[in-house]
Amino acid sequence: MRVADFASGSGSNFEAIAKSDELKNLGLEIEILVCDQPKAHVLKRAKKYHIPVFVNQLADYPDRSTYEQAIIDKLKPLKIEYILLAGYMKVVTPTLLAAYPNHIINIHPSLLPKFSGLEAIERAYQSGDEVTGVTIHYIDEGVDTGPVIKQCKVVRLGNDTEASLEARIHQTEHQMYRQVILDLLNKNNEVAK
Numbered sequence: 001m002r003v004a005d006f007a008s009g010s011g012s013n014f015e016a017i018a019k020s021d022e023l024k025n026l027g028l029e030i031e032i033l034v035c036d037q038p039k040a041h042v043l044k045r046a047k048k049y050h051i052p053v054f055v056n057q058l059a060d061y062p063d064r065s066t067y068e069q070a071i072i073d074k075l076k077p078l079k080i081e082y083i084l085l086a087g088y089m090k091v092v093t094p095t096l097l098a099a100y101p102n103h104i105i106n107i108h109p110s111l112l113p114k115f116s117g118l119e120a121i122e123r124a125y126q127s128g129d130e131v132t133g134v135t136i137h138y139i140d141e142g143v144d145t146g147p148v149i150k151q152c153k154v155v156r157l158g159n160d161t162e163a164s165l166e167a168r169i170h171q172t173e174h175q176m177y178r179q180v181i182l183d184l185l186n187k188n189n190e191v192a193k
């Protein structure tokens with residue numbers, strides 16, 4: 001299964017996927033990392049795993065549609081089947097959605113629909129909610145909306161700081177993203193039989 005990862009920042013989710021031998025052995029091929037931030041740490045992680053990168057900045061285009069069209073032009077020859085968003089900080093527009101309908105997956109650090117948008121972990125922590133979590137979903141035209149694939153709860157402990165809660169959320173994200181891709185690979189391999 002040929003995928004493109006999209007990321008803008010640290011890239012811990014990207015690395016959780018890239019380093020998994022289990023996923024590789026089941027046929028996961030990360031063909032490219034698309035990154036909109038030339039200084040993002042995720043670019044160093046991609047180098048470590050010898051994954052090609054496409055650094056593409058919105059500021060270099062007249063509008064979002066042409067920005068995304070440049071991405072599509074890069075992905076099409078690579079025969080990308082799924083796009084995995086992992087901390088990609090741009091809203092995806094109908095241009096990219098139409099090129100990969102129902103094949104773009106996103107991870108969000110809350111139990112959607114709660115705390116959609118930016119700073120989800122901080123807002124969940126400040127809300128005092130006893131339970132927060134992680135959502136992996138197909139994207140649609142909204143922000144952090146679209147059909148849910150998997151949700152997992154993360155319980156807030158009595159002595160949690162925002163940082164300790166965040167660390168557990170990230171751990172949960174890494175496990176969940178690997179599991180969701182594993183399920184997808186198994187499904188695809190089953191269909192191919």
Ligand code: GRF
Pocket residue numbers: 007009010011012013014086087088107108109173
């Ligand atoms: C994650 O919390 C993800 O859910 C959100 O952005 C963060 C990216 O973290 N969409 P990383 O760059 O994968 O470390």
